Amino acid sequence: MYSLLIDHLSTAVLQLNRELCIEYLNPSAEMMLEVSRRRIYGQDLAAAFFENNESREALLNAIESGHAFTKREAEITLTTGKTVLCDYNVTPVMGALNLTDSLLIELHPRDRMKRISQEDELIANHQTSKELIRGLAHEIKNPLGGIRGAAQLISRVFNDEGLKDYTQVIIEESDRLRDLVDRLLGPRQLPQYRPLNIHRVTERVNQLISVESEGQITLTRDYDPSIPDLVGDEAQLIQAVLNVMRNAMQALLNQEDNQDKHITVSTRTLRQFTIGAKRHRLVCRISIVDNGPGIPDNIMKTLFYPMVSGRADGTGLGLSIAQSVVHQHHGIIECKSQPQLTEFNILIPIEKTVAG
Structure with a gap:
């Protein structure tokens, strides 16, 4: 029952025995560590990832002392050679006679959280700029229509060819600015999915x-x-x-x-x-x-x-x-x-x- 619940967690979870051999890892751990649990059950922790000798000693000490600990910004190396920055929590699981039976390790990738934070910022900034552009476009297009209309009216009322050249410049530049604003707003049509x-x-x-x-x-x-x-x-x-x-x-x-x-x-x-x-x-x-x-x-x-x-x-x-x-x-x-x-x-x- 509990392993079924852990299988659905987004947190990467591993269980090690007293010899630091892998007894269990959930699907999130499989994806993060890029391994298959069927192939590494019963193998040493190094079959999944390695940090350094000091971290291995810390795991063995946790087994003997029964004390949990947390490591921040650890750089672990996967068997593929890829390096992952993560935090991890180590919790001893007590068995008979109050002795540590196994260790539960929760891995929290920091690079993924950093990327999510950057994406949230990017999405928020883009939404803010889009709203700003929409407001600016509205304020620009309204007077543009009036300027263009006035230039057309002047061109029709006066027959001076020299004056028509100037009014044509006003009309063309108004159209160019309108097109620029339309491009700022992006596609006009709703997506056809x-x-x-x-x-x-x-x-x-x-x-x-x-x-x-x-x-x-x-x-x-x-x-x-x-x-x-x-x-x-x-x-x-x-x-x-x-x-x-x-x-x-x-x-x-x-x-x-x-x-x-x-x-x-x-x-x-x-x-x-x-x-x-x-x-x-x-x-x-x-x-x-x-x-x-x-x-x-x-x-x-x-x-x-x-x-x-x-x-x-x-x-x-x-x-x-x-x-x-x-x-x-x-x-x-x-x-x-x-x-x-x-x-x-x-x-x-x-x-x-x-x-x-």
């Missing part, structure tokens, strides 16, 4: 980028063909992925060196993955990686804000619009960057239905 194969989206974008770059960039595909269909608006997702890839393409083409310019597009599924505060059974990840100069540190935190761009000729709207589209699909776009390695991850839940 239908089942779609994400690789139809990525292949369409690859074709467009290949044409736009005129063969100056090498495109590499690394797809997982087993990804099931997700529910979304294909046209809007194409626009979102295109905006991200176009951003990578422009960064590469603006480089003055002659190094090979490369973009890799990969797709994977992530299980039991949290986006913001919600945990999803299955998530599709589209990774777009380029070997460009990287994103300056001073704009990383505001990267998805409207009008923020690292290029002199950039509008700063592409990534903001892409983030808005992905948010409508209950997903998020994350970015990490350093020179020669910039990675955008587009994360979209794979659900049977998507709310509008």
Whole structure:
């Protein structure tokens, strides 16, 4: 009964015997440690992860003394070679004669909590900027209509050709400013959700980028063909992925060196993955990686804000619009960057239905 309840916990839980051999671990521990419990039952703790000799001594001391302890910000190394930052609690389980029968270890990954906190901040900031833009757009478009109408009226009333040239400039500039505001607001139409194969989206974008770059960039595909269909608006997702890839393409083409310019597009599924505060059974990840100069540190935190761009000729709207589209699909776009390695991850839940 208790093991069934522990199996449904999101916390990673292990049970060790007095010799520090694994007697039990729940599914959350399997995912975190990237192991199969069927294969490591009865094996030493090192078959799952290793921290250092001092931590092993601390576990043995807990068995002998019966005292629980907590370790903060421990760096554990998995058998795959991956390093995970986590907190863990060790609780002795008493058996007969008040002797410690086993140890219960609860692992709390810190990097995951840090990522969730960053995502919450990103979502909140994006929502705030979107509301600000909507209010600003309303205040701009109302007088724009009046300015344009007045210019048209002046053009009709007066027959002076020189004056018409000036009124035409007013009309054209009003239209240009209106179009800019519309672009700030993002897609005008509500998403048309239908089942779609994400690789139809990525292949369409690859074709467009290949044409736009005129063969100056090498495109590499690394797809997982087993990804099931997700529910979304294909046209809007194409626009979102295109905006991200176009951003990578422009960064590469603006480089003055002659190094090979490369973009890799990969797709994977992530299980039991949290986006913001919600945990999803299955998530599709589209990774777009380029070997460009990287994103300056001073704009990383505001990267998805409207009008923020690292290029002199950039509008700063592409990534903001892409983030808005992905948010409508209950997903998020994350970015990490350093020179020669910039990675955008587009994360979209794979659900049977998507709310509008």
